[in-house]
Amino acid sequence: xxxxxxxxxxxxxxxxxFTVVEWIDLFTRKEFRDIVIESxxxxxxxxxxxxxxxxxxxxxxxxxxxxxxxxxxxxIIRDFKKFTSTEILKSIQTTPDESRKDxxxxxxxxxxxxxxxxxx
Numbered sequence: 001x002x003x004x005x006x007x008x009x010x011x012x013x014x015x016x017x018f019t020v021v022e023w024i025d026l027f028t029r030k031e032f033r034d035i036v037i038e039s040x041x042x043x044x045x046x047x048x049x050x051x052x053x054x055x056x057x058x059x060x061x062x063x064x065x066x067x068x069x070x071x072x073x074x075x076i077i078r079d080f081k082k083f084t085s086t087e088i089l090k091s092i093q094t095t096p097d098e099s100r101k102d103x104x105x106x107x108x109x110x111x112x113x114x115x116x117x118x119x120x
Contacts, residue, residue: 007073013052013066014073018081021111024104025058031095032088036061039084047076 007014020026027033033056040063043049048069055062067073092104112118 010067010072013050013064016063016065016077017060018063019060021107023059024107026088026104027056027061028058029098031091035087035091036084039080039087042083043076043080047071047079049076049080 027036036056040049040051040054044051048067048071050066050068052064052066053062054064065073065077067076089105089108092098092101095101098104
């Protein structure tokens with residue numbers, strides 16, 4: 001989990017923002033927005049995510065979240081980000097009509113090499 005997330009009280013709501021590498025307009029494609037929404041639904045139903053509000057912008061996502069289960073909010077956010085990013089990468093790689101495939105994969109790879117937490 002990023003050191004940026006300071007969840008001091010597991011019973012409160014938090015505003016979080018996730019940005020795409022270099023603020024690339026990734027979420028202009030419905031397929032990628034759908035991956036985010038399905039992942040949020042999964043986290044709500046099985047991980048205890050309390051999703052109060054969300055807004056998917058072209059290059060970032062805003063959430064107001066809490067938790068209503070046993071898992072900590074940090075764990076839920078970590079799992080959401082890991083699963084969602086993996087699914088988006090798979091979609092980029094396997095969708096034949098993604099015109100920006102090379103551009104996206106190049107920029108994601110470059111950013112990943114700068115972060116020791118990334119394996120892909």
